[in-house]
Amino acid sequence: MSTTLQDLVNRAVFYSTEVQTHFGGLIADAEWEVDFTADPHLTFTADGDVVLRGRPHLLGSESSRDTTWLWGWENVNDFPDAVVGLSHDVRKFGAAEEVPELTTAELDLDEELALRLTLAAKEATDKWAHYPAVAGAGTTVWLLVDAPEIALPHPQVKVSVRALMQGLTQTTVSDHRAAIESYVAKRGIPVRELPDGGLRMLFADGSADLSFDDERRISNCDMNTPLEGEAAEQFAAASSGIPAEAAPQETPDRAGSAAAAPAPAEPAVAPAETAPAASSTPDEASRPAAAAASGSAPAASTNAPAASETDSAAEPTTDATESTRSAVGDSDAQEVAAAEAQPPSHDAEQSGTPAEEKPAQEDKPKKKGLFSKLFGR
Template identity: 40%
Template sequence: MSADPGPLERLVDQAVFLSAEYQAHFATLVGERDWDVDFQRPVLRFAAGDGSPALELRPHFLGSYAQQPSRSWHWGWDNINGFPPAAVELAGQLKTLAAGAGLPEANQDEIEVPRDSELPFRLTLAAKALTGVYAHYAAPAGGGTQAWLLVEAPELALSEPSIMRIVPLVAQSLQATEISDHRAALESYIRLRGLASRPLPGSEGGLRLIAADGGADVEFDELNRITSFTKVELDPEDRALLAEAAPVALQPLHVTVSPAAAAPVEPERGPSSASQSHEPAGTAPSTPPASHDGRAESTGAPAETRPEASPGTAARPSTADRQGEQFPEQTADQSVPAHSAGERPESSPAEDQPAEGSGESARDEPKQEKRGLFSRLFGR
């Protein structure tokens, strides 16, 4: 653990636990449903299924991560794909916020991602901390690329915090990515969720986490790493503290879209069983999206997704070689064909994260078809 974490580490710590809770809830909502995306409206739509109605979310294109020919993250504010303002305006505001937070990764439009790095995922966590939009979806775009979207919808609102969910959520989040200061991360989650806490009697630096359905005693070592997390019954003092606690209101950026950008366009095509692919990346019709699985795994605490971005800019000599990884220019309706939950993304052998490939590639690798939606939501 670093004694002096940098801006990215601090933002990751701030967002990691709340993000994990949102992603777990998101997974339970969408299950194995087909989906498609229309960046013109903009809407990310999951088809009706299992007795549940269709779910429509407001997507914000955050960035893209490409693994070929080289690993790189490309921020959505550098709109090389010509997406409409409605899709990228939040990313533009994020650039200003990230610069104000001293985030060095915001100083360039494209960032090289070292092998085995969690940088794309961590940049997504930082974006959540800065914007107050805590849910995301990693959409396969073909050619080893993912488009990373921050998403909003009333249905994503969390229920009352529960110790029964928090304990496994924290435990599994610690496995998802490096957290520089466990104490700071937990205190951020307590504040954002309106929980209460108090010093743990008989402990040097321990605390009791207090929720309506119980408490948890948390111990830390000298480096602020969590060493134990034990569920306990609440006493009267705990309940009095909880009555005074209140969540911090999240402050998502309110994006203003011009009437032209928000004008209705052709209706989205419904989910197609023939095009079994899970990638809302704004690809042109001439470049069909890859085919991937959309299976949600049921777990109390997700290991969150890692981003995958479009590398080159249009001015680069290598752009022509990157057409498979980079999103092509969009047609007027700015929509993506419907996709099915039947297949999973291709996975990089070097990294335990989705490395989205073509539909044929996904179908040819049945062993990798288990990760699907869970890998898109959590990256594990």
């Protein structure tokens, strides 16, 4: 059976959400510059100081004018391999897994397509930070970003519950349970089966009990802090390597994750940016890209930086989104929503805002972005 785009989205969404929240916290309110030469780099600066510098990979671009997505591997602008090479890896993965959306050069755009293709590309390449940069003329360039600073810290119950909450609001997740199983495997979070068929996630600072309906959707999330009672015993057993009736899947070596129990995260490749460039105004017939660009980053990247925490556990609910929201408390939910990054806007200033998925509830200041090289279509 071939892999579908939805399968890849399910597997990537929650881990991507947590990484983007962390990334957004690092680059909040910073200006950005990107260079698409043979030595590509993406740099974020604040008050003249570099806060993050990393390597950008051109994944693809979306045009609101043409209402299409164009994969970077099509490379109509003759960018060097250092810029578009990773997009070729995505195409090869798509061919091997029979995912047509990853092997078709140009696709008709819908509201969520760019994000969903980016999530699939993250699963294919193991690069987990992305940045949508506005290039002007209705074009947004989607970048995957490498930088050591993006490595995640130890898993924490409230941060993870927020990642679930936010992830479910970003795009369609068809199999919540499969998505969570993929997330805990990537993150190295021990889990235990519950008597009612639910799943308990275990952390050093607490636990989260998840219930599912007949369609494998989250029906309730009950968060408990601090870690105590049966959950504390289960976490201690998992940390000691004692087999459990339902241990997480074998964990790949990913940024910020441990194999069985939370452990200090090793630095992982993540976002960063740099390189000013001369600005140019793309004409209506061209799709802008960048050999070098500058702008400023929003207060949050593709998922918001972590909001303030409360210690109250969630009351049972029947709605997946509501249950995760209540698990972190109303004030947390509001702060998280407010922190969520907005999609880049297409204005005359070429503002660039990294937004993992949906617009934030509060408007963020628009960020400038200048691209000196144009896409050739």
